[in-house]
Amino acid sequence: IAGLIHATRLAHAVIGVDSGPMHLAAALSKPGVAIFGPTDPARNGPFGGGPILVLRSQTSVTSHARRAAPEAGLLTIAVTDVLAAVATVLGSRA
Secondary structure, three states: OHHHHHHHHHOOOEEEEOOHHHHHHHHOOOOEEEEEOOOOHHHHOOOOOOOEEEEEOOOOOOOOOOOOOOOHHHHHOOHHHHHHHHHHHHHHOO
8 A cells, every 4th residue: 555655646647447546646636537437426536635537428327236347338438538638637737
């Protein structure tokens, strides 16, 4: 955990999913992009001081069930969407 905290502090931005490292980045006020599928970001965060954009498909259905395959809406988020969100977040810090 200490190594993850150190690496996060050094990062210019963080890209992640609804997981511990993304919530750590939010707590450390790091800019970033959080990719959400079936979990609801209004309920699950990320909460903190950093500008973090949440990407979630409008087709995603809120569910906290575990699945073997990725949720369909999650698969509609393109790499270009993530890169554009990172540029927006980094631009907002300039």
